[in-house]
Amino acid sequence: MTHSSAGAVAPEWLAVPDDPNDLAEAVWPAGADRDADGVLRIGGIPASQLARDFGTPLYVLDEDGVRARAREVLAAFRDAAARHGTRARVYYAGKAFLSGAVARWVREEGLAIDVATGGELAIALAAGADPQYIGLHGNNKSVAELEHAASVGVGSVVVDSAIEIERLAAVAERLGVVQRVLVRVNSGVHAETHDFLATAHEDQKFGFALAQAPDIVARIRELPHLRFAGLHCHIGSQIFGPAGFAESAARLVEVHARLLEGGDVPQLNLGGGYGIAYTRADHPTPITQLAGDIVDAVARECSARGIPVPELAFEPGRAIVGRAGVTLYEVGTVKPVQVSDALSRLYVSVDGGMSDNIRTALYGAQYSARIASRTSGAAPALARVVGRHCESGDIVVDAEYLPGDVEPGDLLAVPATGAYCYSLASNYNAVPRPPVVAVSGGSARVIVRGESIDDLLARDLGLDPRAARPNEEKA
Template sequence: MSAASSSPWTAPSWLVVPEDANTLAAGVWPASAARDADGALSIGGVPVARLREQFGTPLYVLDENEVRDHARRTLDAFRSAAAAHGVQARVYYAGKAFLSTEVVRWVTEEGLAVDVCTGGELQIALAAGAEPSRLGFHGNNKSIPELERAVEIGIGSIVLDSWIELERVAAIATRRGVTQAVLVRVNSGVHAETHDFLATAHEDQKFGFTLQDAVAAVARIREIDALAFVGLHCHIGSQIFGTAGFRESAARVVELHADLLADGDIPVLNLGGGFGIAYTAADDPTPIEELAVGIVDAVAQECAARGIPIPNLAFEPGRVIVGQAGVTLYEVGTIKPVVVSDELTRLYVSVDGGMSDNARPALYGAQYSARIASRTSGAAPALARVVGRHCESGDIVVDAEYLPADVAPGDLLAVPATGAYCFSLANNYNYVPRPPVVAVRDGEARIIVHGETIADLLSRDAGLHPAPKEGKA
């Protein structure tokens, strides 16, 4: 979420009236986003008009070069920061942000490992050709069949989240006669969201072990021949700006790491990630190089203070790899000026998507920006709210934005920074089919995830397609 939320009666304090409502804010849009001589937007060298004509709207557009560039930059940043202290770093791509076989291929080709948290995500990664040894398995309630599959394929690591899961993995690995590498997820008591963090003595959440319980969990793992304890894992939040929260968390987790070293080697420390991106021009995320140096230096300082060697490090940067690479295209359907006070009239701009293709504003109050993509306009900026087509008053795509006052039905509207968690959270509310995902690169566009049709939705309805009776084909 951006720095301040909006009142229903005013424009939010962070939203500034632009001099030009056509300008694409740097750092919010893919680097390839540009307007041609006629003012129409292109992404990855592909004009949006061509995308609408070929694939329709709504449409998720993903800039392949942008994803690859962010993957390389992030990996280079953490490897360089770790190498300065004589250790190695591994970076995991967060499958939950956006997962398809093509994206898995892009990020693994750029050197990233991949973390998954369900059997479905695991199968997508495997289908893409990812090496099992470079996969990590997260989640607070992994099923027994999911754990069986993970151990069967030789997954690189399983992050244990509970006592029950610890014993389940031990039983599976023992029965299969293998040794499974595991990490223990711990709650450091540090919560970090956007610009702020809060350090507390206790955690009240579904993930991980307390710092105290982690000691006993590690002792139990070390008793089991079929399990190999390789390190601690900690994740403090999402959409984080700055390093303060990571520094506080590192102090607590390194203290536990140091205590556990007395009974055996611990090769890895995974400090999670959840680094922030810019959704609006008001957001100012910390450069990844600064984050990497700050976090790794903090670990090094904490280790030095305790006289212990720095372990190899792992990170899960989250949305920063794919978030900025995504743009969602919509077609404007209706425009409705609404007088909300004597001083304020807001344009309600309705588009042909909504909370079915981007649930984040409804779920979290997430803020986005928008621009007319099919043309530029000399009209004065007008305060607008971009809303979806669903039968919910909370179906908001962009809560507050200044668009040209002449925005009209048929205009193409583009919402940037939708590469992470939009496709992943997509749904069929009001029986709306989910849009396709198109990758753009060097002037070419191709579908990487097929969209749905009404026929696809009807095909699941057992009233139309009853299951075969037992004993019959």
């Protein structure tokens, strides 16, 4: 049965597509297409084969796409810096998605790695990353995490509070090392993004106010086991334009110039936050233009003050891995819901939900979706893709036009899920987390094993796992 609906219940940005089977070029992995039978292919592999081999829900990551984007971003910032006689280092922000395979990919393509916890540091080290190319973030690093970082020789620790400075200095002295540090500051620039994603305004947990920086840096310079390496600022996430970065850079360079009066300031780290397209209505600034605009802004401010452009550092995460990811689901139920006398919306329930993608519920994020197992000639119908959890807010895709004949058993693909989906995944409602499969050149392999019900039971020490298997013989 085909259902139709119209504008009043659809967001203004969502246009009725001419073809509800098409794949918006900027949203899907570069190599995504459909085969002769209309089945979506990722990395040359049909979605139906991936679902058959690995089950659903399933995170699929295009390795070639991650590597190509890492090279593109690195080249953009290096070239922009070279035009102004300086160097740029690019860190992959591991919080977007970090596994052993991804850590190896980005290091092989020349990126350093930014980690925010002891767990992320452990993954990067276990993957073979050189500690000198790792930076450690976090507003509440434990003593154990600081000791681990300093003992293995991480390249930099981004300090976030006066307490942490003294704590790290004591750790470094005890270990007999000199730890390189950057100071996290808030430039006061509010990025054009969701309030929960804007991290440079004053009333928030990260960093120091710019006015505090001279005193904080003076204290670091007094401590023999810490070496001040520069300022760090991150203005937010999923930002499309360069204006916020340029304004933040201007404010940072002003303080950077003052700090030069007291000693060397080798690096200026401007963070990340570069947006990607989640829907065809999104139009992020191309990375080459964005890199050029940001570095040009720093160079102008340095020139105005008669100081050299420092080494620059940047921390993209989503911009590297986001577009390379696609999540596959199986449709379980479809039902029309009447939202007015004249309009209805299809509710398409899938076998995952907020446990594998919390971003829609957490941030009001928008996503796209397509039937992956076939194409259809049915007219487009307004749909809402929802999960299986006991929450009315368990929404995967808030609004999308799908073929009106979408039905149980169809595979549904949601693109641009490479960042902050697996990283934020949970076991809500005791649902196991899905596996992550990497595809490249027509082959697929599991890079993060999925969980099973047995995994969940094994962690609960108040249970006898055998009780969940009543037909099995008990010893």
